[in-house]
Every structure is written in structure tokens, then in C-alpha cells.
Amino acid sequence: MEVTLDDDQEFFRQTTAKFLAAEASPATIRALAANPDGFEPAYWRQGAELGWTSLLVPGEHGGGSISGRGVVDLTIVADAFGRHIAPGPLIPTNVVAAAIARSGTDDQRQHLGPIIAGDTMAAWCFSEPAPHDGLGTVSVRATADGGGFVLSGVKSPVEAAGQADILLVTARTDDGLTQFLLPAATDGVTVAPLRSIDLVRRYARVELDGVRVPAAAAIGVVGGAEADVERQLQLAVVMQAAEMVGAAEKTFAFTLEWAFDRYSFGRPLASYQELKHRFADMKMWLEASHGLTSALAREVQDEVPGAPETASAAKAYIGDHLAELMQDCVQIHGGIGLTADHDIHLYLRRVTADRSTYGVPADHRQRIAALVS
Amino acid sequence: MTDTKRESGVTDTEMESVESFAARSRAWLAENMPRTDGPAMNRGFGFGSDEEELAAVKRAREMQRTLFDGGFAGICFPREYGGQGLTTRHQQAFNVECAGYEMPSLFNVPTFVPCGAVLLEFGTEEQKTKHIPAMLRGEELWMQFLSEPSGGSDVAGALTTAVRDGEEWVVNGSKIWTTGAWWSDYGLCLLRTNWDVPKHRGLSVFIIKIQQPGVEVQRIEMINGSREFCQEFMTDVRVPDADRVGEIDDGWTIGRRWMFHERNAMGGGSPFVSGPATGHRVEAARVDPYVALARSAGRLEDPRARDLIGEARTLQRAATELSNRIADGMAAGAFPDTMAAIARLMSAVVGIRAANIRLDLVGAAAAAWADGDGVAGVGTNYLMRQQAAIGGGTTEMARNNISERVLGMPRERTLDKDVPFREVPKGPPAR
Numbered sequence: 041m042e043v044t045l046d047d048d049q050e051f052f053r054q055t056t057a058k059f060l061a062a063e064a065s066p067a068t069i070r071a072l073a074a075n076p077d078g079f080e081p082a083y084w085r086q087g088a089e090l091g092w093t094s095l096l097v098p099g100e101h102g103g104g105s106i107s108g109r110g111v112v113d114l115t116i117v118a119d120a121f122g123r124h125i126a127p128g129p130l131i132p133t134n135v136v137a138a139a140i141a142r143s144g145t146d147d148q149r150q151h152l153g154p155i156i157a158g159d160t161m162a163a164w165c166f167s168e169p170a171p172h173d174g175l176g177t178v179s180v181r182a183t184a185d186g187g188g189f190v191l192s193g194v195k196s197p198v199e200a201a202g203q204a205d206i207l208l209v210t211a212r213t214d215d216g217l218t219q220f221l222l223p224a225a226t227d228g229v230t231v232a233p234l235r236s237i238d239l240v241r242r243y244a245r246v247e248l249d250g251v252r253v254p255a256a257a258a259i260g261v262v263g264g265a266e267a268d269v270e271r272q273l274q275l276a277v278v279m280q281a282a283e284m285v286g287a288a289e290k291t292f293a294f295t296l297e298w299a300f301d302r303y304s305f306g307r308p309l310a311s312y313q314e315l316k317h318r319f320a321d322m323k324m325w326l327e328a329s330h331g332l333t334s335a336l337a338r339e340v341q342d343e344v345p346g347a348p349e350t351a352s353a354a355k356a357y358i359g360d361h362l363a364e365l366m367q368d369c370v371q372i373h374g375g376i377g378l379t380a381d382h383d384i385h386l387y388l389r390r391v392t393a394d395r396s397t398y399g400v401p402a403d404h405r406q407r408i409a410a411l412v413s
Numbered sequence: 414m415t416d417t418k419r420e421s422g423v424t425d426t427e428m429e430s431v432e433s434f435a436a437r438s439r440a441w442l443a444e445n446m447p448r449t450d451g452p453a454m455n456r457g458f459g460f461g462s463d464e465e466e467l468a469a470v471k472r473a474r475e476m477q478r479t480l481f482d483g484g485f486a487g488i489c490f491p492r493e494y495g496g497q498g499l500t501t502r503h504q505q506a507f508n509v510e511c512a513g514y515e516m517p518s519l520f521n522v523p524t525f526v527p528c529g530a531v532l533l534e535f536g537t538e539e540q541k542t543k544h545i546p547a548m549l550r551g552e553e554l555w556m557q558f559l560s561e562p563s564g565g566s567d568v569a570g571a572l573t574t575a576v577r578d579g580e581e582w583v584v585n586g587s588k589i590w591t592t593g594a595w596w597s598d599y600g601l602c603l604l605r606t607n608w609d610v611p612k613h614r615g616l617s618v619f620i621i622k623i624q625q626p627g628v629e630v631q632r633i634e635m636i637n638g639s640r641e642f643c644q645e646f647m648t649d650v651r652v653p654d655a656d657r658v659g660e661i662d663d664g665w666t667i668g669r670r671w672m673f674h675e676r677n678a679m680g681g682g683s684p685f686v687s688g689p690a691t692g693h694r695v696e697a698a699r700v701d702p703y704v705a706l707a708r709s710a711g712r713l714e715d716p717r718a719r720d721l722i723g724e725a726r727t728l729q730r731a732a733t734e735l736s737n738r739i740a741d742g743m744a745a746g747a748f749p750d751t752m753a754a755i756a757r758l759m760s761a762v763v764g765i766r767a768a769n770i771r772l773d774l775v776g777a778a779a780a781a782w783a784d785g786d787g788v789a790g791v792g793t794n795y796l797m798r799q800q801a802a803i804g805g806g807t808t809e810m811a812r813n814n815i816s817e818r819v820l821g822m823p824r825e826r827t828l829d830k831d832v833p834f835r836e837v838p839k840g841p842p843a844r
Contacts (some may be wrong), residue, residue, distance in 0.1 A: 043742040147451040296820060312825040316816035323815055324735070324755050324762070331734030356723060405723025407715065412701045412726065413713060 041119045041282065042112065042334050052106045053115060053116045055134055056090055060124040066383045069125050076233070077203050078240035079127035081158075088158025092117050096138035096275065101152050103141065111275070111341040115282035115333060122286025125386045127240035129161055129200035131279045135272045136162035136208045140221065143260035143268050148221050151206060163204035163224070164178060164272060164392045165195035165246050167397065177405035182211040182218050189213070189258065191220065191228075195396065201231050201244035208259070208272075209248065215263020222257050224321050238393045239386060261400070270348060273398060277351045280394040281333040287387040288329070288362040292322055295369040295384075303357040309372065316366060325361040328362050332357055352404035359395040359404070366391050434499065435506040441483050446514040459641025469519075470554070470596045476517040477551030480836070481689075487525070487549040489684035492535065494548030501684040501744045505737065512689040517551065523592075524548050525685040527674035528555035528601045531618075535659045535667050540620065544599070545700075557675075558588040558602035558645065562843035565803070566810045568603065568672070569613050570829070570837070571663055573647065575604040582606075582619065582657070584650040590804070594643035595630045597623050603671075607662050608835045615834055616664030618654040618671075621647075636796045672806065673750050676814075679805040680756020681736035682743065701726065703774065709787025710775045721770045725811060728763045735759050754814040761808045764801030768794060 045053060063083055072078055087093075095110040095117070097103020106113040114134060121130055137155050142147050165180075172179040180193030191211055201207065201224070207221045224231065228251035234243045260268045296319060299310040309315055312317035332354040339347040366388045370377035377384050399407070429437075459466070480486040481495070488504045497503070505710025529548050532541055547553040564570045573586025584604060591600065600621045607615030623630065627650040635644040659667045677683040703722045704713065712718040736756045742748030769793045770777050779792035802808040816822040829837040 043738060043747050044745050053623065264705050299822070308823070313813075313825060316820075316822050317809075317812040319820055319822065320755075320758065320812035320815035321762075323820060324758050327738060327752075328731040328735040328759060331736075331738035332731055333736045334738065349726070352723070353727045356727040357731045402720060405720050405727060408723035408726050409704075409719035413702045413707075413719070413722065 041115050041330070042337075045116070046107055048106050048334060049116060052091065056092075056120045057123070059086065059090060060120055060126050064124045064126045064202075064384060066125075069127065069386055072127055073239040075240075076242075078236075078242045084128050085158035085407050088156060092130060093133055093137060093158060094130075094156045095352070096134050096153055097141040097156060101141045101149055102156055103137070103152070109341050111278060112337045115278060115337045116373070118279040118282035119286035119289075121289070122283035122387075122390060123290040124131075125238075125240065125287065129163070129203060130283075130381050131276055132163045132198075132200045132204070133161060134279065135153055135164045135275050136206070138275055139164075139208055139219070139259065139268060139272055142271070143219075143265075145256065145259075147256065148259055151221070160206065161200055161204045162206050163198050163201040163246075164276070165198050165201065165209040166269075166272070167195065167197060169194055169196045169245070175182065175399035175407060176213045178217060178269075180209065180211040182213045182220065184213065184387050185252070186246065187410055188254045189218075189220065191248040191253060194247050196245035197234055197243035198246050199241065199243055199397070201246050202233050202242055204368070207246065209246075210265070210269055210272075213263050217265040217269055218262045219259045219265045219268060220253055220257045221259045222251070222253050226251055226253065236393070237396075238389045241390070241393055268386060271340075271343075274336075274347055274351045274407065275367055276398045277355050278333070278337050278340050280398060281329070281354045282337060284358050284362045284391050284394045285326070285329050285333050287390050288326060291366060291369050291387045292326055295372055298373060304325065315372065318372070322365045322368060325365050327360045329354075329362055349408055352407045352411070354398075355399060356401040356404040356408070359401040363391055363395045428499065429503075431500075431502045431506050434503050435510055438485060438507050438510040441485065442511055442514050445479060445648040446511070448471050448513055449515040459635075459639035466593075467596060470593070473517040473519040474551040474554075476515065477520050477549070478600070480517065481550045486687075487529075487545075487685075488687060490525075490529070490545060490549065494533070494541055495549040498565075501740055504684050504687060505740070507687060508689055511687075514689075516688040518688040520548070520554070521555045521686045521688060522678045523601075523675070524553070524555040525687070526678040526683045527557060527671050528599075530674040531601060531608050531667060531671050532658065534670055535618070537655075537658075539655070540658065543741050544620070553599060554597040555592075555599045555601060556591040556597045556623065557671075558591065558600035558732070559671075560588065560590045562587055562589050562644070563839070566807050569616065569668060570617055570839075571605050571616060573602075573604055573605050574608075575606050575617065575619060575652065577606075577654075578651075580654050582652045582654065584619070584621070584647045584652055587644060589633075589642075589644040591643045591645065592641050594623055594645055595632060599623060600645070601658070601671075603664055603668055605834070606664070609829055609833045610662065612829045612834045612837060613665040613668075614706055615662050616668060617661050618658040618664045618667045620658060621650065625650070629650075629792050637793045639797075644648040659772050673753055675805055676757040676811070677750075677753035680739065680753055680758075680760055681732070683754055684744070686738065703770065706771060706774045706788060706791070710778060712772070712774060712776070721774055725767055725770045728766055732756075732759050732763045739819055749816060749819065754811045754819065757806065758808055758811040758815065761802040761811070765798055768798040771795070 094103040095105045095114045140152055155162055168179055182189045182191050204224050207222055207224050211218055228249045230247040232245045234245055236243050300308055300311045335351045336354045339350050370384055376382050487496030488499050488507055492498040529545055532544055559568050561571055563572050575582040575584045600623050602619045602621045603614055604617055604619055606617040627648050628644040631644050632640045633644060634640050678686055703725045707713045707718045739752050739756050772795045775788040775791045778788040782789045817824050
């Protein structure tokens, strides 16, 4: 999130924060852990009304942003999601909405209305299981057949696949990367829920077993979807970055408060220089992560040529350093920080989920080396 | 008003837009400044012969003059003192545009910051009018006479003393860790003017001409062979009272702002520093320096080396964006000035890791190499790794500052607060 927001953005931030404070309290999150979907449809529709699903879709397709810079606005929501461990498929829904708005046919754009309204859920089937789990590896095949395509392979983990009505599948034809938009209920698609590190975020394994789709299911250029896929990855990473920053910011604040309140050997923890210096390091990681997230949001918004490297630098830095920040905050809490009763694990879970998906830091470092050598 | 500005149609009453300024900078730089595709990690001053060093200083002075004549010197300094009177955003835009050009960056630290910045805040009208335009024209190079052999981070514990004698002060003592004092013109000097009050209440700031009898400059040889640093011995140096900056015994008011400006410059957030930001310098180089190093070492295809390249670029980018964020936040009044310590710490943390990465990229060549190898110098630079965490205030001080002044955590206990400085415990006298 930027250092300064304009008045409309600030109002948007407050509205989302107020809504999440009421609807996504730690008690609610804990209760939702037992819910197979991780959220209630009514909650998602209300979030959609606040603008969570429209920001990356231009006005002519029924969307709209707050400031005219939707990617930047979206970091405000993602930051709030991190601060509240908010439930709901924020990342996949926005990625798919943006992809449809950008490259979809008129028919495919019919999905945008229900997605923006919060009635339709969407999932992006991108990552694949080992041995195809290197960032950007796509082994799912799309074979031309009788005017349509047949999709085969496995995607996993796919966020919100079990809740989604439509799937955006990144596959490979003989010509190159090709993406398809299909109903989750298509014959041959099997969605098997996975266990999730996050209490309310759901992942699934999606098996595509000879799935027949019409030619009209292809979205964007057949064999030429590289730029679309890159854009989707950048959008996912922007949201992850902002969400990790929000979660870490919140955790840092209550851990600092704890350090003032907790006494040992007759002194508050906050008076020990060893701990003061660790808080200083954590503050540095946080501010650098904020800076990277803002820079990335601006670059993805403006589609600058350097955005791929910035996305990877942000993911590599934030994924490593804010995960470390979370663990150090657990350490400063002591034993209580490892209990299920304390809230800190809710945030640690979300940061761990974000760190581990759409490329781990090591993947992104390799990607940077490939981009510059 | 400069000719360039007149041509651009900008009047005194309206400030030129950042976009227009960037475009004008781009055109002017292409026309007037030499391109460079030299290595991004240059060895800096203090390595060549004295003749080479003096030639480099002369060239920096000339280039600074070219910038001044073109209307691009002192972008954030006020116009009445020869600057351009523009904003941080203009300076940032210029820093992007000037990547790939040779720039007189020798002037940035410590001449413009902290010395120029301190004069601007605390100097008399006469001092500002005399010195700031001269700095911007490339005529005056300044040094900070701050640290002493008796204490590094504890700069307020200065022992070097000025004693009043009519309209003059008589200075005795020693300052250390000045870069290139032997070719510099002035020192901004923190001196003890009262031993009978607590430490922070008996200091004053003076402007001292370096090239004069009574100021003996000795050069210090560092581990890597650099002779950039100097120590000055001042013996009965007479300084006119007109060269005192700020009130007598109130030098620490200045000292704290002085430290702030220094930290801000170290962290890359000072509006008075002009020249390519680190990240942009790397982007402007035709080949990433880490890629070049890995290639020279024959390791470019090694996934471990590629991980290190990715990490180095990640950290540099993080440091750049942190500096930008803090500069933006301070300019907008959203962040306290104390946050400059965060960027200062980051520059050290990243610098240390970068030195380790370079060491790992070259392998055994850090220990043994042939002249002319692409990997030469990596091992020797590694020996100086901690310089990034010592010079300009140690990282320990930065971490204290962040925790105490940004996060409000309890201050460390000290034994030098409410007693006359004369009675504060001190170690044996240093050289």
C-alpha cells in the first residue's frame, strides 16, 4: 500500500477494514475452519459490493476501480485481507476476472457480471504437482481434436477450485501456451480437496482426464498466451505481497505491544537491547516489503517492461523476510506463541500459504537470473 | 534563472512538472555529460596514485561546474543559494535519467550532505551565501570533522576543544575518518567548547579551512590498500568567530540534525544527493555485475550461482524501494525523520550480504587470482566488508535509533547524562 492514499482510497480502505473487523474476527475465522468452503456466500457477495471483485475490470465491462488505478487499489484490499486473515477467493477471482476482461471473447465476458457481483467463483489452474512444479512449468496438454480441444493433466494446488464455478486452465498446445475457460462441472474434471495450511483458504487438486472443450473455450491467442500468463502471475504476486505485508504489519504491532507489557527479571521485554535490535530488523524488513509492494503495484498497473523482475524481487524478498518476521514474532511470544489459543498462528498460516504458492522465493530468484543473464 | 529554464518557458511562480523536468534532464544529459559503461562496482577513491586521485578530483569539480551551468546542480537546494528549488520527486527523476552517465558524485557526501544541508539549516546568511553556491559550482569540497580517535559512534563525546580568544577561537585536538581531507577545502567541525557541563551541552560547530598551517593531515592505509581516509591533527588553529555555526555550546542541536542528514544520505533517501540510484545504476550497466562475475568465474550455469544472482538483485531492489518509500514518506510529512535510520541499516545489511555473495560467486579466486582476471579484487573487497556497517554511524547505532526513536522502545542506560563532561568515565587517551 502506498504511503499516502487519496481521499477515495482512504474511504475504501476504512470501509473494507470496518467490514472485515465485523465479519472476519479471529473467532469467526476459527469457526469457519470447519466449513468446507472456508467462507459464506453472503459474505463474499457483500465484499463484492464493496468493490473487491471489480477493480481489475474496466468500466466498459462492468467493473471499476477507486482511483483509476485498479491494481494499486487492489493492494488496499489485499493488505486488509492480511491484517484480518480474511476468507474468500480474492486472488483467483481477481486474476480470472482480469484475464477475461483482457483477452476474453464477448461470450466469455458474460461471466464478468456474475463474478463482479460475487455470485460466481473462479479459480486459476496454473501450478502443477512435482515433477512439474517449477514456477511457470506447464505440462497439461491441450490437443486439437475435431474443432475443439482435449485437455489432459493435473493442476495442483489450485486455490478455490472446489468452490469455483468456472476454471481458467493454463495448458500447452503444440504451438505453445494456451488458456481455456470452462465450467468446473465439465465432464472429465475431477476436483479433490487438499488439506490447507490456512484455516479458511481452500486448495484442491484438479485432474483433467480427457476433458473435451469447444474451440470457443480458448481464451486469448491459441499457442500465444505467454503474455497473458505472465500478467496473471504478476497480479497474483501483487496480491500475495500486499497480503503478506498486511499480515506481518498486524503481527508486528501486537508483538511490539506484547514486548512492552511482558516482564521478565523485573524489566519489560522491550528494554532488552537484543530484542530491540531484532525489532529494528523486523521494522526494516517490513518497510522494505511495503516499498517493494508499492513499486510492484505501480509497475503492474502501468505494464512497464521491468515488471516481471520486480514481481520476482518482491516475492523473493517478502516471501523470505516476512515469513522470518512471523517466526521471530512467535519466538518473542515464547511458548504461548505456539499454542492454538493464540491468534498469531492465524497470520503465520496465511503468510506461509502466500510464501509457498505462485513460486517460492528460490523459484523467483532463478527467474530473476534468467531475466538478466 | 538559467538560460535552460528560460527556454523551457518556466516562470518563477510556477514549478516545472516532474515529467517536463525529466525530459529536459534527459536531453541535457545526452548533450553535455559523458556516457559511462564502466563497472557498476567501481573501486572508488584512494586506490590509484596521488596524481590520478587529484586528476579525478579536478574532473569532478569541472563536471560539477558543468551541472551548475546547465541548471542541474543542487536540485533541492533553494534558488537563492544557487540551487534549483525543486522537489524530491524532481531529484528522483533526475537520478533515473542520469543512470549511465558519469556524474561528479564525489560532491554528494559529505559536501552536499551533511555539510551543505547543515549549513542550510543552521548557517548564517553570510555563511550560506558564501559557501553553498561555491559547493554547487564545484569550487568547495567539504569534509566532516566529526569522529575522533577516542570514540567512534559516540560523536558527542568529542574531546577536541575550542577555546575563545577575543573574536577568535583556538582549536586543539584530532579528528579522524575523513575521506580525502588532503584534497578538500573545508571541514565542518564539532568541537568541545565547555568541559564543565554535561556532554551534550558543551559542544559547538565551526567551519575550519583545511589547507592552513596548524592543520596536519595524515593519510590512513586500510586493509584493502585504500588510502582514502585521513586523520587531522589541529594545533593552535585560529578560527574566526564568524565561522561558528549556531550558538555557543548548542552544537548538539546541530549535531542531531547532522546525524540525521548523514543517515539519510547513507540510506539513499537524501534529497540533496544527486546521481544514479544503485538499482538504476545496475540496470543501466549493459551486463548485470553479478552476472558478469559469475561468467568470469565460469559459474553462470550453476543453479547455486543463479540463486545468488537473483538474491543480490532482489536485495538491491529492496534497498532502493525502501529508500524511495522513506524519502516519499518524509517528504509527505507522513514519516518522522528518525526513519532515515531504517534505510541506513538496510544499506549495510544489503552491502554485507552482497559482499558474501560476490565471495561465493568467485570461489577460490577470492584467495588467489592473476592480474586482469575478471574476478580480481573480490577477496580484497570482502576484507573491507564491515565498512558498510561502520562508516556513517554503525548498524548498532542504527538499530538503537530505530528501536528507541521510531518504535519508542526504552532507551539504553548511559553514564554520561547529568554529570559535567570532565567527570564522565573515559578510556586511556587515544593517539
